[in-house]
Amino acid sequence: MKDRVYISDISKHADQEVKIQGWLYNKRSSGKLWFLQVRDGSGIIQAVVFKGDVSEEIFQRCEKLTQESSIVVTGKVSEDKRAPSGFELQMKDIQIMHLAEEYPISPKEHGSTFLMDHRHLWLRSSKQNAILKIRHEVVRACREFFDSQGFVLIDAPIFTPNACEGTTTLFETDYFGSKAYLTQSGQLYMEAGAMAFGKVYCFGPTFRAEKSKTRRHLTEFWMIEPEVAFLDLDGDMDLAEDFIIYIVQRVLENRRAELELIERDIAPLQKVTKPFPRISYDEAVAILKKKNIEFEYGSDFGAPDETVISGEFDKPLLVHRYPARIKAFYMKSDPEQPDKALCVDMLAPEGYGEIIGGGQREDDLETLEKKIKEHDLPKEAFEWFLDLRRYGSVPHSGFGLGIERAVTWICGLNHLRETIPFPRLMNRLNP
RNA sequence: UCCUCGGUAGCUCAAUCGGCAGAGCGGGUGGCUGUUAACCACUAGGUUGUAGGUUCAAGUCCUACCCGAGGAGCCA
Numbered sequence: 001m002k003d004r005v006y007i008s009d010i011s012k013h014a015d016q017e018v019k020i021q022g023w024l025y026n027k028r029s030s031g032k033l034w035f036l037q038v039r040d041g042s043g044i045i046q047a048v049v050f051k052g053d054v055s056e057e058i059f060q061r062c063e064k065l066t067q068e069s070s071i072v073v074t075g076k077v078s079e080d081k082r083a084p085s086g087f088e089l090q091m092k093d094i095q096i097m098h099l100a101e102e103y104p105i106s107p108k109e110h111g112s113t114f115l116m117d118h119r120h121l122w123l124r125s126s127k128q129n130a131i132l133k134i135r136h137e138v139v140r141a142c143r144e145f146f147d148s149q150g151f152v153l154i155d156a157p158i159f160t161p162n163a164c165e166g167t168t169t170l171f172e173t174d175y176f177g178s179k180a181y182l183t184q185s186g187q188l189y190m191e192a193g194a195m196a197f198g199k200v201y202c203f204g205p206t207f208r209a210e211k212s213k214t215r216r217h218l219t220e221f222w223m224i225e226p227e228v229a230f231l232d233l234d235g236d237m238d239l240a241e242d243f244i245i246y247i248v249q250r251v252l253e254n255r256r257a258e259l260e261l262i263e264r265d266i267a268p269l270q271k272v273t274k275p276f277p278r279i280s281y282d283e284a285v286a287i288l289k290k291k292n293i294e295f296e297y298g299s300d301f302g303a304p305d306e307t308v309i310s311g312e313f314d315k316p317l318l319v320h321r322y323p324a325r326i327k328a329f330y331m332k333s334d335p336e337q338p339d340k341a342l343c344v345d346m347l348a349p350e351g352y353g354e355i356i357g358g359g360q361r362e363d364d365l366e367t368l369e370k371k372i373k374e375h376d377l378p379k380e381a382f383e384w385f386l387d388l389r390r391y392g393s394v395p396h397s398g399f400g401l402g403i404e405r406a407v408t409w410i411c412g413l414n415h416l417r418e419t420i421p422f423p424r425l426m427n428r429l430n431p
Numbered sequence: 432u433c434c435u436c437g438g439u440a441g442c443u444c445a446a447u448c449g450g451c452a453g454a455g456c457g458g459g460u461g462g463c464u465g466u467u468a469a470c471c472a473c474u475a476g477g478u479u480g481u482a483g484g485u486u487c488a489a490g491u492c493c494u495a496c497c498c499g500a501g502g503a504g505c506c507a
Contacts, residue, residue: 114442
């Protein structure tokens with residue numbers, strides 16, 4: 001009886017007879033010889049069979065085999081430099097569990113719309129497989145980073161009541177006759193969590209109903225948001241820096257093969273080391289001015305501006321102290337220059353743009369009440385949030401990392417839609 | 432919401448000045464004992480996004496609409 005072996009472990013079984021359960025990725029023949037590329041989710045291996053070596057029936061099974069048919073193959077593992085992976089299976093037997101219908105995704109090129117329409121099948125392709133394994137590594141690294149530092153996971157609600165930040169467009173749902181909205185951030189709830197547990201984070205889906213049609217936007221994306229009591233802006237930037245370094249290191253350590261498969265140049269990732277450059281909004285504006293780029297002081301940076309600014313550095317860049325006017329109401333003003341907010345954005349290198357947004361929160365009750373008024377927000381909805389400033393208010397900070405944007409940068413991809421299993425975009429709700 | 436580009440075979444794309452609708456891949460048939468997105472030969476496969484219009488003649492020009500792409504704004 002042969003033991004079932006995963007292809008990722010095949011090198012440990014050289015010269016042994018093993019059983020592989022998987023699907024036919026591709027096949028090639030040369031007359032009385034078949035080469036079957038078999039995948040099982042953990043990897044791909046080539047199975048070889050000569051006509052004279054097996055029964056006529058087994059050889060004919062290979063002939064009628066279609067792409068993505070599910071199969072069980074047994075044979076001896078042998079090291080062979082002619083095989084794509086360096087190892088191949090000398091086939092002794094093959095069982096067809098299900099003969100697949102004509103598979104829509106052929107080994108040649110396809111357009112992104114077609115592939116996204118077949119996302120449920122496209123996930124089987126080796127490149128998509130590699131990207132989502134890297135995503136998994138990023139998610140695991142995020143959790144381990146915070147877990148190992150005493151953070152408590154506090155999940156924020158998905159349904160939220162009226163109002164919130166009031167900036168972005170929210171998805172509205174019917175909630176037993178009244179309106180509820182899908183969360184655009186767990187941050188306000190994390191502030192409550194930080195006052196209860198000291199260090200907390202949440203990790204979950206986030207929804208934005210913006211009609212953004214770009215390579216950097218999803219309507220449903222995943223965000224991890226830490227929040228820490230007694231932490232100022234500088235400490236927040238330290239945390240974000242250590243966090244990103246940890247994630248990138250983990251991917252470099254554990255997913256090197258996947259990075260190679262998607263042909264990611266790892267040199268820029270190897271440069272992600274302490275310390276990251278930190279510049280103020282004013283310094284960033286100076287860079288734009290020096291490059292003769294038209295920019296109105298006081299406004300927010302557009303995506304092309306961010307590319308120019310981050311292009312001056314070969315590491316992730318921290319830009320802090322934006323004008324308070326263009327930032328959310330809960331941002332704390334800089335006591336030394338009250339028109340600036342104690343906020344920070346992290347811009348990924350290589351033109352990938354913003355991956356982190358965060359900062360120090362306003363902790364003074366009166367100031368926060370004033371800001372709610374200035375932003376024309378309904379005070380009643382924020383009474384619970386104001387309570388956090390009534391009962392033992394302390395300085396606190398946090399940030400949010402967009403998982404898909406981070407994975408897009410780490411993988412060096414052109415579009416973030418490949419970094420989530422089933423992307424939700426303005427024009428895509430299927431499959 | 433605005434701007435730009437696009438929609439031709441199952442898929443990816445060609446089609447010159449408006450003049451017979453083409454190729455590769457995939458499918459089918461046959462060949463090949465080391466293939467690497469294998470290769471070679473043959474073969475089937477079309478309401479050119481929809482509706483109008485101009486013309487002897489429209490994939491090609493005009494109008495409207497539908498759908499898609501990625502950029503702006505907004506953001507992670």
